[in-house]
Amino acid sequence: MRDFLNKLGLTFAFIVIVSPAVLFFLWMLSLSLKFEIDNASYPPVFIPDRINWGNYAAVIESKRFMTYFFNTLIVTGSATLFALIIGVPAGYGIARMRARKSAIVILIARITPGLSYLIPLFLLFQWLGLLGTLWPQIIIHLVVTVPIVIWIMIGYFETTPMELEESAIIDGATRWQVFRHVALPIARSGIAVAFILSVIFSWNNFVFGIVLAGRETRTLPVAVYNMISFDQLSWGPLAAAALIVTLPVLLLTMFAQRQIVAGLTAGAVK
């Protein structure tokens, strides 16, 4: 009996703590599927009688939505890929040199507000004549992605065993071969964690875009923000747009939560 009561209490506690998150996203979904008349009614309608898929159609068919989608894909993809190419070897090098102190730069990068990078880099991009292309955003997203990748990879390479690498060296392998064929395969799960977190934080980034993006080079978060200020005052399409922007991240979180939790807490606890 007491066991049963404990179970019941625990079930109740779990429902209570996840409900703010779950109800919020359900409400977001509800807003995005309603006709304007239901969205503007009081008391609010939670489950509408009729569903308006038109909100989603309006967003997807709207001018430049696809451009903004591909912009986001290009910026996030390039910044993540480049961060992995240079960050994974760097994490390896730092771990093997036991030069963790050099990671202080990464800590400083973590503490510094994103806007601080924007002022000097904005002026630099202006001087180089890069504004109006996607390059400034790809480059400045490295401020987000490179530290994440290096930080996570240091942690992973510090825990992978040295023995195999030492024996490969004795067998005559070069440093690069050891990295490529011994260390890298073992660190695959770490690379997955770095990749996922890098993608999410780059995808979500907003502050760099509002300054650096022009009409043709906006990413989705910036495009959604601009919808509030200019085009749209009706809630249905706005909520639909918001959900479309964040849906890839929500799905990734649900499917890769083990990696996300590992990455976030590894960075925190060390």
Place this chain on the structure above:
Amino acid sequence: MSELTAGKAVAKTTAAVAAETATAGKNEWRPISYWPFVIPAMIVVMAVIIFPWVYTIWMSLHEWKVGQAPTFVGFANYLRLPSDARFVESVGHTLVYTALSVALPLILGTLAAVIFNNKFPLRGLFRGLFILPMMATPVAIALVWTMMFHPQLGVLNYLLSLFGLPPSLWVFHPATAIPSLVLVETWQWTPLVMLIVLGGLSAIPTEPYESAQIDGATPWQTFRYISLPMIMPFLFIAAMIRMIDAVKSFDIIFAITQGGPGSASETINLYLYSVAFVYYDVGYASAIVVVFFALIVALAGALLHLRQRTHWNDAGGSA
């Protein structure tokens, strides 16, 4: 399978040899041979992190509006700050915002971690749902919160009315703007505190709990005298991370209130944005960046100091 074990055996013997030979030459060859791995990243870090910092410090010593030539003014930009009422006010807003955005997620996150530390079917699914707010795109959720805050049509005032409470103006009134934003921040970041504290809780051995149960301790006593002291280091880390993120908070505030109404929720970061990208006063903005960074470091230092003091107290108490 056999290959794997063989590989392991080889690894073991060669490791022993390597250990013998390495002790002598370790420090000479190691640093040199690993440099090539680090250099590409160093170049990028120099370009996107170190260069902006150096350039910012240089700019902060100049009177410079975009489109004009910079003139050297020494520390004049810094001296302007104390008499800039809008800046001073933004510091106050930042401190209030940060204090609340550290304390509330810390309390709620610890509570959530205690619940998540129990075995429960579908716990993984619940954890996934629970962490959605912190991973979701901030601008997207800010948009929905803005709709929820709407005084006439928003769902939050409807919820208040269900409990018989009077409606609030939320972000549309100066007095409630910051608390409302803190509500969003708390909703968003409680999961991170939960994850960190959960990591601490799950590392505690079961013996102390078993003996506490035998001694007939209440759940509160168990938490207060066993769990809490053990998770203190984790709470400290969570507080540190939360502080750094809350001070820098931008997306949520910018998308929901843009620092308004008036300047009621204008934090340093928001003011910095205006100075740099609305007034294009990059010299002054750079001075704000430097002071802002110093403030974050000072707050981190204060937290460290606080931790050392409580640590000392604990040691004194037990002795």
